[in-house]
Amino acid sequence: MDSLLQFFENPMVIKVAKLIMWILFIIIIIGLVRKTLKKRIDNISIRYKAQKGVEIIGYVLIIFLILMAITIDSLKDYTIIIGLFTAGITFTLQELILSIAGSFYIFFVRVYKPGDRIEINNIKGDVIDIDSIYTTIMEMGEWVSSDNYSGRIVKISNAFVFKGPIKNYSMDFPFVWDELNILITYGSDTELAKTILMNSATELLSDYTEKSKAKWEEMVEHYYIENATIEPTIAMSLTDNWIQLNVRYITDYKRRRNTKHTLFQHIEKAILKTNGKVNLASTTLQLLQIPPIDINLKK
Template sequence: MQVFEDFLKDPFVLKGLRLFIWIVFIIVCIGFLRKLAKRRIENLNLRYKAQKGIEVIGYLLIILLFLITFTLESVKDYTIIIGLFTAGLTFTLQELILSVAGSFYIFFVRVYKPGDRIEINNIMGDVIDIDSIYTTIMEMGEWVSSDNYSGRIVKISNAFVFKGPIKNYSMDFPFVWDELNILVTYDSDIEMAKEIIQGSAVELLSDYTDKSKANWAKMVERYYIENAKLDPTLAIGLTDNWITINLRYITDYKLRRSTKHRLFESIEHSISLTNGKVKLASATLQLLKIPEMNVRVNPMR
């Protein structure tokens, strides 16, 4: 007991206990103020920013307490102990430390923000929340085709911002390029088919193209990137069975599926009005020649 009492009377131990009590007090205050902001602030965007601001201020206070506790007074007698303790703590909590550092990196560098559509750690979805440890995503894809929600909510550690690429579909340039292939037969009027496909694309995508040009001009000014063609373009490919007309176009990143549906619907309707001049191709089996067979029938005796 005497050793334990002497240990508690040690000035360094007392400082550590005071620091621990202050940290617990600050964490409790963060939780209380977050709940208070959630109840009192009706505006969703303002409430989210207020909660994140409370978290950031709380963690800054904790860091400040560490600096005040261990730098204002001499701790040279405990240098080895502090070094070993810090190394062990860092190794044990490296994922947590990286996650907290990642949250600061996300907010200050603006890697992504709530509402952005991203792909991180091979998971694609819309960001619905970012806290000090996790990024919460409404997942897309998996067993669901195209860019539709799967219904699962995924929490990803913020540490992943330091571990791999982050694909952002909406930052700076909220448009993406997409393609569709129209297959026509060799006996079709290819020029008419090209005019139908190009005309449908121009008619349906003119709004996207005009809006994207202004955004792309800003991208060219900000980044080292060459200018790109934003109007719908066609490319033809030949196969053993049909001619492939590839349409490349730009669309809103949230409307890829509906845009492709509208394009296919418009193109199919226009082709049906050509009275057979343009025909959609499909995989078929053509029998070129039936081999000749000689059959001899012997009369019954």
Template sequence: MKWIQFIREWVAEHPLISSIFKYLLLVAIVLICIQFFRRLLRKNILDTSARYKSQKGIEIIGYIVLIILSALYFTGNIKDFTVAIGLFSAGVAFTLQELFLSIAGSLYIFIVKVYKPGDRIEINGIKGDVIDVDSIYTTMMEIGQWVNSDNYTGRIVKLSNAFVFKGPIYNYSQDFPFIWDGFDLPIRYGSDIELAKSIIIKVATNILSNFTTNSKSQWKDVVNKYYIEDAIVDPSLAMKLTDNWIEFNLRYIVDYKKRRSTRDALNDAIRKAFEATNGKIILASSTFELVKIPDLDVNVAPKHSTL
């Protein structure tokens, strides 16, 4: 066939381009094999953790095989390889700089352990739980936005790994999977303040006992690892006098995934305890009390007939 003969002659005249084409074909075959085995494992492994780890293992093995095959392919052809790199390096560096930065970011995430799947983080203004980290993207289940408190929005966000070099990363779960939270309680003047203080502390101590106990040992590890002062993890109460009421601020430590449910339990228990005091403690509200209404003197003149 004439076209087969033409291809052979063209390949013989352009060995460098032919070599690059064969290498790209080899890379494509390896990548296809990686995706095939990933899908096979996804269908046959039911456990979520085992499925995720096995797919990541196949991906890493595939990349290692690709590196080995690349080294073997160019052995004895270093000159051709150097020429190819010289031709494409400038264009590739400009066109794929974000890609290279993302790959470097994935290595940085893996080596430094910035975060891992399962962590709750905030990066580039986006907060969520990390559900996957690959060589290019970090995939997150978004939290917040139009949804109040720490609830999922339902949106899955893919964020370039390059962002680890471009701004701060807030990790809610690394080293210390607890956060400090708190809320204000307005108490009306004239209430039994000492009784209110004892009720709030008692309720908080009972509900938060597990969080407090577990956080104390982990906080010691944080203090030993980092240059940081010791902190109080027991529930604490601060009082502030205002024009309208006495404001109590309850501060406590809680598991980062149970912030909303814990706050709800605290508010409900404190409300019930206050109601059981039979009016000794009354929650204040932004209402207005009219002390005295001024007297109004209204004179209505009689109408005169014009007839």
């Protein structure tokens, strides 16, 4: 019993206990402040940033308390202990340290933010949360075609920002180029077909074209990049079976699938109104019936 009392009366034990109590107190305060912000702030984006700011401030306070609690009289001993401690932490928790460093890199360099559509580590989706260790993504693709959600939520370590490329569909330039191939038969009026495609693309995508021009001018001023053609363009190629007309256009990164669907519907209706001057092509196979044959066998 006496040895137990002596243990709890040890100044080092008292100091560690106080440190743990302060850390728990800060964690409780962080939780309470997050709940208060959730109730008081209606805007999702502002509420999310405020909650993350409170978390970061709390982590900084905890790290500061730990550093203040370390008191070593000898500078030599301090250097040795810190060196051994750093080496051990680096070896055993290198992935965790890299993830935490990645979270600071993401926030301060703005590699991506919640709401961005990214592709990282061969996983594509919308960022729905970023914490100190993981980035949470609503996955797209896999067994679902085009840019549709698969329904799975994927957590990716923040360390991946240092390990490979990050494809961001919405940062700085929230538009993407897409293509639509229209196949017409030989003998169709190609000039009329190209006019239909160009008019349809220009009419339906004029809003995207105007908005993307302003964004692209900002890109040219900010980055070392050449100017690009924002307006819809058409390229024609000949194949063994049909004439292929390729329409290249710009659209919002979140509406790529819907834009292609609407554009194709508009073009199809316009082609049907040409009364056969332009015909859509497809791979067909015609089976001919063999006429009856009389066979006489003679011995």
